[in-house]
Amino acid sequence: MPGSFAKAWAHADGVDGWLTQPQGRALFDAATKVPAGRAAIEVGSHRGKSTILLASGLTDGVTLTAIDPFDDPRWGGGPESLEIFKANLERAGVTDRVELHRGLSKEAASAWSGPPVALAWIDGAHDRDSVLLDIDGWDRHLVDGGTMLLHDAFSAIGTTRAVLRRLWWTRRYRYLGCERTLVAFRKEQRSPLGALTDAIRLSPRLAFFARMVAIKLARRRGHQGLERLFMRGENEPLI
Template identity: 30%
Template sequence: MASTSPSQGLSEARLRVADEAPGFMPIDEARALHDAAAGYLSQPDSVGIGVEIGTYCGKSTVFLGAAAEPVGALIVTVDHHRGSEEHQPGWEYHDTALVDAHSGLLDTAARFRRTMFDAQLESTVLGLVAPSTAAARVWGREVDFVFIDGGHSMEAAQNDYDGWSRWVRPGGALLIHDVFPNPADGGRPPYEIYRQALDSGRFVEASVHGSLRVLTRVG
């Protein structure tokens, strides 16, 4: 179905699919994510691959896939699909509709696949069901960008940064979501890895869109 459909880009139909998918990214930041991804995937030295760390149900993945499809690029989205700490029972973002009756655990994989099917992005988006650390161990090539939006504990954020930022090609981008300089606005781990990226000298800030940071690799 997706392979025979003409490119839709960020069509109204896809916007509706993204809106219906469970998730937490504001629409203005999602559009900025799409535009940033499209820009890096369209550069002359593009390798045609972008990586997302933290799929959940595929809301932000729709925007990435819509950026990749028109230029024939691929999006690899990595998630173990058992949810982050804040998605577990007793926490603020727990959704009982996403609990698998067989295991009794959160399982967002099927909802993600539904989102990609409805968005007609199954030929553009490759879902990698694995912990970020395990996937990083078998990864072996440069990418146009890495978008980090996984677990927000310090351990999870640090693992995502350590495992994946090194694969961003020179001139490519590291995108980090939920960066809040003011501790009163949100958790610290995404901000901490954002600061690490800048302090490393390998990345410079290209743009800011709400809590989304776009950093270009220079070294």
């Protein structure tokens, strides 16, 4: 049985990371839908915030494979990262639902011999080529009807470019929706009209993205007034 979201968030909230509570809820809910005999995978675990939320939502017998090299200094990785990750999972009581793959997503996807994947959560490196490798690598293992979730779409430039390239105008995925910069797609065959409808539904996120880039530029150039102006309303921490 999945645990409760409130309990999962109580543990995850204290873990260093970038997820908002509604995004955590979206992960937890997606995990509850993974049926027995299927797998869930996570690219990019950091200290385990999203790992705890996903693992807490899984039904008994379903395993989350958490993939991270735990050594990337850009994300605070280093010698102690893996130990902190394990301790956080232990405290949340989800260790037995998580299988660890210490390494890169690309290698994990090529070597995958687990059950077909019903949920792929992609939150690893945020440059365009890495995200494309993540999408393509796990697309091969994702079942029809499976869910692909990505973080930092429309706030990180590389992630946004990869999402636009593979998932914006496609007949292979249905756009489900966004929770701020967490974007959700379901793998299913789309008619040309369905693909067009999805692309139109996603388009307003480009205005959000433009504002995120404007905030980033204003911050870099030290224009605090402009930064404050653009920061009004919905925004995400910028990467």
